[in-house]
Amino acid sequence: MAGAQGGDDARELFAARLTELLNASGLTQERAAAKVNQRSPAGRKVPPRITGRLISSWKCGHHLPSRQTAMLLVRVLIDHMRNRGASPDSVSAGLLDEAAWRAWWRAADATPAVDGRTETRNVVGRPIGDTAPLALDVHPAIDVGDARLPTLPPYVRREHDEELRRLVASAGSSSAMAVLVGDSSTGKTRALWEAVQELPEDWLLWQPSTPTPPRALLDGLTTSAIGPRTVLWLDELKYYLGGPLGEQIAAALREFLHDSVRGPVLVLGTLWRKDLQRLRQVPSGWDDPHHEARRLLDPDRILPVPEHFSADEADRAAATADSRLTLAFEASGGRITQFLAGVPALRRSYELAPATARAVLDAAIDIRRFGLGPDLPAALLEEAAFELLDDVTRSTLRPAWIAEALDCTSTPCRGAPARWCPLVPGHRATASPTSSSRKAAGPAPRWFRPGPHGRSSGAMPMPTVSPGSGMKHTRVACSVKPHSVTRRPSGQVIGGRPGRLPACWKQRAGSSRPSVGTGGAPKPERTRTPTPGSPG
Template identity: 45%
Template sequence: MAKQTVSGWFSPTSPRVPKDHDQLWKLVDVYSRWAGEKPSRQYWATLVEESRPLPQSAGRALGRPIPEWDPFDLEVHRSIDAGAADAGLQPLPTYIARPHDESLRGAVASAERGSSSIAVLVGESSTGKTRACWEAVRALPMPWRLWHPIEPDRPAALLAALDSGVPPHTVIWLNEIQFYLLPSAGERVAAGLRELLRSPASGPVLVLGTTWPDHWWRLTRQPPPNESDPHAQARQLLDGTDIAVPDSFDAAAMHSLRIASREDPRLATAAQQSQSSSGKVTQFLSGAPNLVERYRNAPRPARAVLDAAVDLRRFDHPVQIPEDLLRRAAASYFSAEEFDILPEDWFEQALDVVCSPARGLPGPLTRARQRPETTGERPAKFRVADFLEQQAREERKNLFPPGALFHSVYTWTDEPEVLHAVAARLHDVGRHRMAALLHHRALTLGHRQSAWPLAELLEMAEDVSGATSILESEAPRRAQQVLDQLARLLARQKRFDDLRALAAVAFDAGTVRLLLAAKREIESNERLSYFDDFFLPLIVRPNSSDDDIRANMQIFHEGAENYTADGNERVRRLKELIETMDPALDVRRKAIEDLDIAVQEAEKAEEKTFARAMMVAALNAEIIGIEKVVGFCGRHGLAEQADAIRRFGVDEDGLPAESWDLELLKAGWLEP
């Protein structure tokens, strides 16, 4: 240690706070040994941090000091009681460290040493992700604070702080990080976090997140070249940050559990049960098995409420479900005869059953409480327990909900983002008419991103004029995806004068993509010349000088090069995707192979109805796409059905849907 370093610490005029805890500790350790004392390293580290002035660029303080937090306010799951309260034990069970805790401690230690860090724990529901984060940050000294952005909503709260400035020594607590990165503002959130983490002037900060593997895959997957890339910023933010959390305890953790169980009855109970639950200790502690049991054995009205809530979540409805929507959605799970004999207060009775706590834990469904600081009454909303949602999703994946469920969403939801999200999932499972209805309503409520998928569905239904009218209404906003598709449709309908006008406007804005996108359709028309009728009028305008023509040629040349480069990049990404083959895609490919074998066996046995049922179940589970069902009909001489399904999709039972077009969408979704 340099002499100047030590003298700088003790300067009588301008003492400097030590930059390195380790250097100071070495000195303290030596002097303490001489004095025969045993100093506390944590005490000295805290003293150093409290002595450091905040940087001038720091924004207002966020959150609160870490010791002031209640872990349950940070969404750490409550545990079973098993007599712990009577024994005077702490609310949380004794913590059993596992290998992922060491990786997490590394990220926390890096932040404590002055380098901004991010870590995201990825694991199934109730595997201990949030508790691990809590245990890791508890050791951070002052002046570290912890902030959990949730009000007015999670992305908005985080964006506001990123815009105004996040002070150094802030832990940004992003439990269930998908709630921040999957909504429409998610890319702005991801970009802001990336900038915060890479800016030396902003640090150190620590970002901790948790998520399920399915959400991680959605946020980080590299889409095929023919798809948009909605989470590019999120993928960059999350790259290399994941820490896998296993869903069961290994042998070493089980050994530690048995030792700790001598002092904690909750762990003793978990240790007894874990033998039959394959080491799923954390799930048992949080009462998950009881949730599944209550779901499977629920009375008929209560089961209808839970099935409706789970199915809404399967189709990407937000976590909190409004009471009015849930009531009407649940009603669709009864036949007319069943519904007629229900008591008037059937829904309230069902809520009493599913919301009642058991074993000291919330029930399968919980009411989202209104925070005291919020003003005005808000409609009641409900949320399915995480672990139950995950289990019920798996049990119900082959089933398509009653069509009336989506009529309820259409009628009782006025949030366009929700309508758009549900519509996208309906499209994925071949329910094109339902998807188009929800996209159309979302568009009428101002959700511009619904225009392109709605036009795509209309074109598939061979309502080309309807698709074109939707895109034309959006053309002034100049979204590239919309313009490309509109150019192609105009050429397909031989509306070449309109295409010329659109191409001229786009060219003047510096892009030639849409003209190149429609090039094939133009060249297939024998009466037109792509060069004479489209290219030259853009390059040579009335009264153009030679310099103007050369400038226009340069714009076109650069635009064509960019268009070609973009196409080459898409091909490269497709090859890369095939070579790397994501494990989830590999599992899906195996599932498709198994399905093909099962369908072929059923066809050989002339069990065509059973074979078709398997195809529809696989469609519902998103193992296959609608084209597989079309191919099945084609193989069995059902040409009309195949054509109807290709154009209009299938109905809730997996049969060919009735024909529809834009005019039908404008009429609205009639009562089923």
């Protein structure tokens, strides 16, 4: 047995070595489990609820622990033996060598299960301890430049988490399903990730993938590929239930949840509110495209996730030592998760935006630093952005380039408001409607107001020189014509702070071209040029 490190005996070898190591340590299974639960691997969570009974199943070869858990248990036992004075010469070869244990585990993991001793090699899924949150589409958090911080900030439990965890705790006895419903970046996927960490070690997690997620899920539900104690990870459930295979998947899921032979399983999903409404809508006629989906999405399986943190939840977030949560608490107005996920997305969208959209954002920041705003007219943004484009880009501009650029910069990202919110005549600043909704609403907005996260923690690039210095900033300021910066929609004249406006604007004070009014066609009016000391 000792020499069998591959083939069908690899699992038996691992189980035998583990039994030998545990016996040599002098620890009971329960005491060994307690020591494992007390030790935290560097940068990772302790696998939840390791028990003596679970260690017994590994010794008997009924299950193979995950690599992380196996090496943690081995390390605990080896350290205990070394503290008692054990040496490599006093035990079997390799028993106190972690490299040997890693090789034994890899050989066992690569060996298919036989005689039904373990279902973990015959069915889909991976041990929960071997999964990573970002690989399961948990949004990365904002980067504040502190390399000491972990990938994700500390989790702040909220009201919906309590009900979710009660459901997860009951999954060991019968199959269950929970769908978290909320708008973009409200923390739905992170809540599911935190909840499954409390499942026993022998649970698997499966996220369908190939050939397509819907097809993989349907195949798994209609075959024996999904074994007991498996979490079905169905983030963005609309892609499974709203497509061509949606009704078949919904019917198969309902049947699967009631199959006591194949359970227990835990089905976890997320949905946006608008998608839940579409899937649960009762048709007025005979055609019912989402009948099975509506039956699956029973209200008892739906857990709503609020957009805003409650006062108590926000206080607990601010009380953590993580600077990302502190920043989100101060800047988000209670939309903490949207800030954490949305600001990095805003920055990334800037990096991937067309040159014209980047020019609009760069010009807007320069103009704001000269003391204008906060509301800026589209005509001003157009003129300033044009000056920042190179000759090649200018020669390829289409007539609608500024409309497309402004539309790009006024698109929300992961629940965070856009950098620029359009001001439609007669309305307040809106949450960045889509192009189609703007056409339906009437004329295109002439004015734009910066969003709340427009300059938060790297969401937009920051100029590296002060106002009034540097060719880029002088070029932008001197390109702007006074008729483009006269009045806001409210009628208030835009002015600059004393000493902030460049002299080239004063030289253009005699321009009498029409200004932008509150709506409709431009109307002639006497232009007031921003001067030092004018109201802002």
